[in-house]
Amino acid sequence: MSEYSQSSYAQSAPPLHSAGAPSGGAAHASPAPAAPSKKIAIFAIVGSVIALVGSMVNWVVSDAEGATGGIKGIDGDGIITLIIALVAAILFIAAMATKKAALYLVGGVLGLAMAIVAAINMADPERLVTQKLKDDEGVSQKVAEKAAEQAAKLYEMTAGPGLYMVLIGALMALALGALGFMKARAAR
Numbered sequence: 001m002s003e004y005s006q007s008s009y010a011q012s013a014p015p016l017h018s019a020g021a022p023s024g025g026a027a028h029a030s031p032a033p034a035a036p037s038k039k040i041a042i043f044a045i046v047g048s049v050i051a052l053v054g055s056m057v058n059w060v061v062s063d064a065e066g067a068t069g070g071i072k073g074i075d076g077d078g079i080i081t082l083i084i085a086l087v088a089a090i091l092f093i094a095a096m097a098t099k100k101a102a103l104y105l106v107g108g109v110l111g112l113a114m115a116i117v118a119a120i121n122m123a124d125p126e127r128l129v130t131q132k133l134k135d136d137e138g139v140s141q142k143v144a145e146k147a148a149e150q151a152a153k154l155y156e157m158t159a160g161p162g163l164y165m166v167l168i169g170a171l172m173a174l175a176l177g178a179l180g181f182m183k184a185r186a187a188r
Contacts, residue, residue, distance in 0.1 A: 036104065036183035040176050041096030044107060047172025048089035051114050054165025055082035060125045061160040062151075073162045076131040077121055081114045081166050088114070088173050092180075101184035108177020114170035118163050125157040 055078040058070035072078065088110040095103035121128060126148040133144035151157065 036095075036099060036180045036187070038096055040180045040183065041092050041104075044092040044104075044111075044173050044176035044180065045089050045096075047111065047169045047176060048085045048092060048107075049169070051111075051166045051169030051173065052082055052085035052089065054162045054167075054169060055079070055085060057162030057165060058160035059121055059162045060128045060157050062155045062157050070160050071128050071132050073121075073128075073166070075135070076128040077117050078162065078166075081117050081170075084110050084114050084117075085166075085169065085173075088177075092173070092177070095180060095184075099184055099187070101181050101188075104177050104180030104184055106177075108174050108181060111170045111173030111175075111177055114166055115174060118167040118170060122159045122163050122167070125159055126152050129157065 055073045057073065059073040059076070059078060061070035074082065088107045091103050091107040091110070094100075095107060126145075129148040129151060130141070130144045133139055133147055134141060137144075139147070
């Protein structure tokens with residue numbers, strides 16, 4: 001008689017073999033690689049949202065007296081990063097739901113594209129000033145470039161917080177997209 005049948009409440013005996021073990025007698029089989037964690041997709045989504053918000057914040061700030069704020073990203077290339085960040089966030093949401101490697105990869109590539117746009121604008125803050133003058137004042141490219149160059153000589157123009165937000169968010173999307181891709185491929 002089993003010692004389990006001695007108690008006053010019903011108890012089942014422990015299994016004699018491990019579930020899922022091969023019939024060859026090996027008790028411990030190596031587990032299959034796990035699919036990407038939802039945390040990877042969630043942090044990639046957070047990175048995309050950071051880049052999205054950064055696209056609407058000041059990209060160029062100046063030390064000019066009386067200057068309030070600066071030039072926002074959406075006055076120039078921020079529209080590009082805003083759209084890319086939105087698409088990347090949607091792709092990472094889909095990747096979290098489907099665990100498809102291609103979605104992580106495309107999201108990571110979009111992160112790279114955002115990082116490139118941010119780096120270009122960080123290296124040349126006058127670029128956004130030129131764009132804003134062309135759009136708002138209706139001046140030619142040549143006149144806008146000359147005015148932006150003169151403004152740069154008079155005032156110190158630097159990259160604003162929005163560019164840093166876009167860069168950080170883009171790098172998060174890039175790194176986590178690549179990591180999610182590798183984990184999803186290994187889980188196949």
